Amino acid sequence: MIDFGYSLTPSSTIEIDDADMSLFDELCAVEPDAIKCMSCGSCAASCTAGVFTDLNLRKVLLGLQRGCEEDVLPQLKSCMLCGKCHIVCPRGINTRHLILSICKIYNI
Amino acid sequence: MMRERFISGYDHFVLPFMVGMIFVLLWCIIGVIKIMVQLERKDRIKVYKSLVNPVIMGKNVRDWFGDCLFHVKLWRRNKVLGYMHSSIAFGWFMLIVIGHIETFLYIPERGGLFYYPIFFRYFMAVESTTLKGSLLFFLMDFFLLVVLSGIILAIIKRFRSKLMGMRRTTKLTLLDRVGLYSLWAIFPLRLIAEGFTAGVGGGSFLTVPVNWLFASILSKPENFTIAWWAYSIALGTFMIVLPYTRYMHIPAEFFLIPLKNAGIKVRRPRKGYALAELYSCPSCGVCLDACPMSVDKAGLKNTTVYYIRQVKRRNQPRALAIADKCLMCGKCSVLCPINISAIDLRLALRKQQPYNIEHDFSYLDKIPNEALTSAISVGGEKVLYYSGCMSSLTPMVSQSVQKVLTTAGIDFTLMDEQGTICCGRPLLLSGRTEEAKALIEKNEQIIKESGAPILLVSCAICYRIFKEDYDLNGVQVMHYTEYFEQLAAEGVIKLRKQEKLKYVYHDPCELGRGCGIYEAPRKALARVANLVPAAKERKESICCGGSLGSLTLTHEERGRITENSIRNLTANSPDRIVTACPLCMKTFSRQSEIKVVDFAQVIAENLVEKEKEE
Numbered sequence: 001m002i003d004f005g006y007s008l009t010p011s012s013t014i015e016i017d018d019a020d021m022s023l024f025d026e027l028c029a030v031e032p033d034a035i036k037c038m039s040c041g042s043c044a045a046s047c048t049a050g051v052f053t054d055l056n057l058r059k060v061l062l063g064l065q066r067g068c069e070e071d072v073l074p075q076l077k078s079c080m081l082c083g084k085c086h087i088v089c090p091r092g093i094n095t096r097h098l099i100l101s102i103c104k105i106y107n108i
Numbered sequence: 109m110m111r112e113r114f115i116s117g118y119d120h121f122v123l124p125f126m127v128g129m130i131f132v133l134l135w136c137i138i139g140v141i142k143i144m145v146q147l148e149r150k151d152r153i154k155v156y157k158s159l160v161n162p163v164i165m166g167k168n169v170r171d172w173f174g175d176c177l178f179h180v181k182l183w184r185r186n187k188v189l190g191y192m193h194s195s196i197a198f199g200w201f202m203l204i205v206i207g208h209i210e211t212f213l214y215i216p217e218r219g220g221l222f223y224y225p226i227f228f229r230y231f232m233a234v235e236s237t238t239l240k241g242s243l244l245f246f247l248m249d250f251f252l253l254v255v256l257s258g259i260i261l262a263i264i265k266r267f268r269s270k271l272m273g274m275r276r277t278t279k280l281t282l283l284d285r286v287g288l289y290s291l292w293a294i295f296p297l298r299l300i301a302e303g304f305t306a307g308v309g310g311g312s313f314l315t316v317p318v319n320w321l322f323a324s325i326l327s328k329p330e331n332f333t334i335a336w337w338a339y340s341i342a343l344g345t346f347m348i349v350l351p352y353t354r355y356m357h358i359p360a361e362f363f364l365i366p367l368k369n370a371g372i373k374v375r376r377p378r379k380g381y382a383l384a385e386l387y388s389c390p391s392c393g394v395c396l397d398a399c400p401m402s403v404d405k406a407g408l409k410n411t412t413v414y415y416i417r418q419v420k421r422r423n424q425p426r427a428l429a430i431a432d433k434c435l436m437c438g439k440c441s442v443l444c445p446i447n448i449s450a451i452d453l454r455l456a457l458r459k460q461q462p463y464n465i466e467h468d469f470s471y472l473d474k475i476p477n478e479a480l481t482s483a484i485s486v487g488g489e490k491v492l493y494y495s496g497c498m499s500s501l502t503p504m505v506s507q508s509v510q511k512v513l514t515t516a517g518i519d520f521t522l523m524d525e526q527g528t529i530c531c532g533r534p535l536l537l538s539g540r541t542e543e544a545k546a547l548i549e550k551n552e553q554i555i556k557e558s559g560a561p562i563l564l565v566s567c568a569i570c571y572r573i574f575k576e577d578y579d580l581n582g583v584q585v586m587h588y589t590e591y592f593e594q595l596a597a598e599g600v601i602k603l604r605k606q607e608k609l610k611y612v613y614h615d616p617c618e619l620g621r622g623c624g625i626y627e628a629p630r631k632a633l634a635r636v637a638n639l640v641p642a643a644k645e646r647k648e649s650i651c652c653g654g655s656l657g658s659l660t661l662t663h664e665e666r667g668r669i670t671e672n673s674i675r676n677l678t679a680n681s682p683d684r685i686v687t688a689c690p691l692c693m694k695t696f697s698r699q700s701e702i703k704v705v706d707f708a709q710v711i712a713e714n715l716v717e718k719e720k721e722e
Contacts, residue, residue, distance in 0.1 A: 046500065084497060093663075103463060104464045
């Protein structure tokens with residue numbers, strides 16, 4: 001490859017039509033809260049583990065909604081279940097149980 | 109003097125009783141063996157050792173009489189219920205004991221027969237009266253009367269439970285009803301049967317008048333065998349259904365007490381010690397009124413009595429749903445007449461659930477311990493202050509604690525200024541004991557490395573796990589309520605009292621019922637304002653609804669629990685609600701119309717600064 005001094009950014013297009021959303025639908029059936037999220041990021045801002053790792057529940061949910069679970073699920077491994085995200089969530093989402101259900105359904 | 113009426117010493121009517129008796133005995137023996145086998149080896153050895161330990165055996169005897177026969181705990185709570193239970197339990201016990209004494213005194217060769225002491229009056233005839241004989245007869249009638257009075261109360265309670273101070277009672281199963289009705293029938297039938305025979309077999313102030321009554325209205329009072337058949341059938345029915353009803357608690361509790369006193373804990377959801385607890389539940393329904401979830405009628409089915417019922421039925425999905433819903437506030441256990449470890453039972457079930465996540469806490473090891481802490485050197489006693497992860501949501505708590513420490517001139521180090529590692533209690537409460545160990549180990553390292561003799565904690569949740577599950581090599585763990593009260597009592601800090609203000613103190617579940625700290629915060633608060641009591645407080649305090657214990661309660665359900673808890677706190681119209689747990693504070697302040705403040709804030713606000721004093 002000739003080095004032109006610049007490169008092409010790989011496309012970040014997400015083909016929602018091609019994504020397999022069956023697991024997400026399954027998640028929504030047990031956790032109707034999963035679609036309540038408005039991605040405000042309060043959870044990520046208050047996250048105890050987020051100080052040390054890249055854990056970001058907002059991003060995890062966005063990723064799941066868009067069918068790119070492989071990119072986001074490993075983040076959940078560092079969650080300490082402390083529940084601060086639950087306390088701050090303006091939508092009253094039971095985030096701890098949501099995380100447990102994600103783990104159960106996506107089997108990470 | 110007495111003589112035997114029948115040479116055989118036997119009549120067919122004893123059969124129902126004997127069948128029931130032998131069935132129950134076998135059931136209990138098999139049950140005891142099953143439980144002992146299911147116990148872990150070290151637990152089993154502990155039980156055997158406890159049986160030869162005079163101190164523990166003394167405790168066992170005390171509890172057997174106090175709990176099983178006299179129901180002392182119930183007496184303390186509710187006199188009528190106490191009388192009802194102890195009259196039936198102790199009265200029945202005495203009937204059996206005196207029945208045996210009679211048999212051994214008058215016809216010792218029949219002592220080996222189960223039924224003889226029970227149906228003594230049928231088989232024996234009075235020849236002449238002696239003082240000893242009439243005393244025994246009097247006692248038998250007396251205790252029969254005692255039991256009958258208890259039965260009458262029990263019948264009233266079934267139809268009008270409010271008269272007995274219980275708002276709700278448990279919904280009985282079909283077999284429970286069979287057991288209940290046969291229990292009600294046993295003693296009136298005994299009175300009738302003994303009344304019929306009182307003319308021959310003798311009697312006292314209760315049975316003799318019944319005999320006269322029968323003689324005056326019935327043409328052939330000699331045909332009394334049918335009454336004895338009825339009595340025996342009632343006894344037999346009760347004992348046959350016993351293992352499948354709540355009445356199994358009667359024999360089970362006798363066995364549970366030595367296990368409990370030996371210090372055995374629940375390890376598995378329905379095996380070993382847990383099984384003994386499950387069968388010891390009398391379904392009395394005290395937990396119904398105790399449970400914070402009962403504010404919703406739908407929440408009633410999530411109480412401990414129904415949890416136990418579902419586990420006994422092996423209804424795994426329902427049991428798990430209840431276990432996950434529980435706030436783990438522990439109120440039901442504290443009020444339970446036999447102190448069933450409701451939290452441990454549920455936790456054991458939670459622990460069994462697969463987590464489907466491979467936890468990776470390796471990032472913790474990469475954080476250098478000093479990176480989180482920051483020392484503020486003032487001189488004096490060295491204290492390590494852990495504000496807990498919740499303090500980032502309630503910075504006022506941490507700031508107030510620091511203000512008090514600075515004013516007191518105490519040398520302290522902040523353990524988690526640059527980021528907190530969770531104490532591990534939330535993971536533990538979710539049944540993830542192994543995962544929690546990673547967090548516990550890291551925190552232990554930081555604490556031990558600091559070299560501080562005192563670990564000060566401002567979160568009730570963290571405090572509990574530090575006390576119970578951390579190995580800190582003798583570092584003293586202190587909750588800030590204890591520590592500040594100690595400082596104030598020693599005169600290290602001076603507080604001014606605002607005479608006009610009325611405060612109410614909320615006992616956080618983890619601090620009060622969890623660690624038994626009720627007095628220190630109250631004493632300290634009484635130094636700064638007037639404390640008014642809540643409607644229910646101390647060990648009966650109502651969970652704020654924010655508890656991390658529950659995994660599945662919805663936002664709305666939690667809201668209603670919080671509302672009820674606030675109503676309870678504001679019964680005496682206080683100016684402020686004071687709590688000593690950041691989670692309670694967060695939860696209350698969302699819904700309370702009255703200002704909710706943390707204990708540390710109140711103390712910090714009312715500090716008398718030393719310079720001003722001079």
